[in-house]
Amino acid sequence: MVQHRSNVGASLNKKRHVSLIKKILAYFIFTLFFLSLLILGLTREEVIIKDIVISGNASVPTEDIMKIVENNINSNYLWIIRTDNIFILRRGKIKNEILNDIKKINEVSISIRAVDKIEISVKERESKNLWCDGTPASSKNCYFMDLSGFIFEKAAVFSSDTFPKYFGLITDENPIAQLYLRENFSKVIGLFNKLKEMSFEPKSINAINVHEYEVYLLGDGKIILNDKKSFESSLLNLQALVNDGYIKNDKESIKRIKYIDLRFGNKVNFELNK
Numbered sequence: 492m493v494q495h496r497s498n499v500g501a502s503l504n505k506k507r508h509v510s511l512i513k514k515i516l517a518y519f520i521f522t523l524f525f526l527s528l529l530i531l532g533l534t535r536e537e538v539i540i541k542d543i544v545i546s547g548n549a550s551v552p553t554e555d556i557m558k559i560v561e562n563n564i565n566s567n568y569l570w571i572i573r574t575d576n577i578f579i580l581r582r583g584k585i586k587n588e589i590l591n592d593i594k595k596i597n598e599v600s601i602s603i604r605a606v607d608k609i610e611i612s613v614k615e616r617e618s619k620n621l622w623c624d625g626t627p628a629s630s631k632n633c634y635f636m637d638l639s640g641f642i643f644e645k646a647a648v649f650s651s652d653t654f655p656k657y658f659g660l661i662t663d664e665n666p667i668a669q670l671y672l673r674e675n676f677s678k679v680i681g682l683f684n685k686l687k688e689m690s691f692e693p694k695s696i697n698a699i700n701v702h703e704y705e706v707y708l709l710g711d712g713k714i715i716l717n718d719k720k721s722f723e724s725s726l727l728n729l730q731a732l733v734n735d736g737y738i739k740n741d742k743e744s745i746k747r748i749k750y751i752d753l754r755f756g757n758k759v760n761f762e763l764n765k
Contacts (some may be wrong), residue, residue: 539575539576539577539607540564540575540576540577540580540607540608540609541607541608542604542605542607542608542609543557543560543561543608543609543610543611544604544608544609544610544611545557545610545611545613546610546611546612546613547612547613547614547615548596548613548615549615550595550615551593551595551596551613551615555592555593556589556593556596556611556613559585559588559589559592559593560585560611562588563581563584563585563588564580577603577606577607577609580601580603580609582601585599585601585611586599586600586601589611589613594616594641594643594644594667594668595615595616595635595643595644596613596614596615596616597614597615597616597637598613598614599611599612599613599614600612600613616635616637616641616643617637617638618635618637618644618646618654619636619637619638619654619655620635620636620637620638620654620655620656620657620680621633621634621635621636621646621654621655621656621657622634622636622642622656622657622658622661622666622671623656623657623658623695624658624661624666625658626658626697627656627658627694627695627697627707627711630656630658632645633645633646633656634646634666634667635654636657636671638676638677638680639670639676639677640670640671640672640673640676641668641669641670641671642661642666642667642668642669642670642671643667643668644667645667655680655683655693655694655695655696656694656695656696657671657672657679657695657696657697657698658695658696658697658698659697659698659699659700660672660698660700660701671698672698672701675701675718678718678722679696679698679704681722682696682704682706682716682722682726683696683706685722685726686706686714686726689726689729689730689733689740690740690741690745691706691708691714691729691740691745692708692709692742692745693706693707693708694707694708694709695707702717702718702719703715703716703717703718703754704716704717708745708748709742709745709746710745710746710747710748712745712746712747712748712749712750712751712764713748713750713751714729714748714750714751714752714753715750715751715752715753715754716752716753716754717754719754720756725753728753728757728759729751729753729759731759732751732759732761737761738751738761738763746764747763747764747765748761748763748764749761749762749763749764750762
């Protein structure tokens, strides 16, 4: 009786084993069939990218952007599936490479316009300011900065008199991709613009450190101030100097300024050239 039960148990185990093998084999065949269909679908000519549109670039050559895109789509994924397929387009990788390789580009978006067409839309950084090496008296090279203080491109020599210049703080031999003054830069830009509105003819700002600044004027005089109090308060003291007749803010008078020191509260020190 015991022997009979043992034989029945062995037979059941064998049947289960055979059934399991059949299920595994069926699953393997189904998976292989599914993958074959998937690969066949993904390599169909209809879903291969044939048209790439680049938009939004004004000064960055289209060829520079296109080269990065083509390097990413002219290869194979897992040595089988082409990466110029619309469904497996590596948008994140393409976007990051464009931003890393072309510093003048600030934003990138990639859109699928059709099963065989994509659009790469970029936004360039605005060239509004210059960071220059050395000092206002000894600078040799200047670089474009955007409004956040991000340095992204060397400027041509003729640009040096067109844009406001900023000096100081950055000591790297190559300043590209450095951030000048970080969160304080917008305040310093506001200071430059306000002095311009007040007809003080600012030309450049030298950051002695992150809290203290020299604003160079027409004629090479300078205004010295810090951020221990707001720039607005310092400029009120400067305006009081004009209102009381100690200094005039016409061009010839500005050229006579040697320095105006606004660092000591309401006490203003100044000296004029004779």
